[in-house]
Amino acid sequence: MIDQVRILLLSPEIIVQTWRSARKSIKGLTESEVRTALRAFDPLWSELFPAEQARIVELLVERVDVRTDRVDIKLRIAGVSSLVGELTGHADPKRDAA
Numbered sequence: 001m002i003d004q005v006r007i008l009l010l011s012p013e014i015i016v017q018t019w020r021s022a023r024k025s026i027k028g029l030t031e032s033e034v035r036t037a038l039r040a041f042d043p044l045w046s047e048l049f050p051a052e053q054a055r056i057v058e059l060l061v062e063r064v065d066v067r068t069d070r071v072d073i074k075l076r077i078a079g080v081s082s083l084v085g086e087l088t089g090h091a092d093p094k095r096d097a098a
Contacts, residue, residue: 037087
């Protein structure tokens with residue numbers, strides 16, 4: 001499943017949706033920064049502890065539908081935006097205020 005999530009994260013549609021969502025709370029964030037952050041996620045993944053990997057999957061994946069001929073994965077764009085904020089070093093003001 002992780003390979004499918006990785007492919008989804010790097011799709012142009014997800015990059016643009018993530019950028020549109022994240023720029024609301026991360027001033028000055030560019031689409032290029034989002035793309036770079038999502039690409040940087042791939043080599044980082046194998047370095048994470050299993051508990052952190054599980055936290056990130058829960059943050060990113062809203063729903064998984066397993067069918068006989070395919071697997072459909074619905075991502076949480078807000079979760080992807082949060083991950084981009086962490087990867088780019090931008091704090092999420094809403095989360096930090098809590």
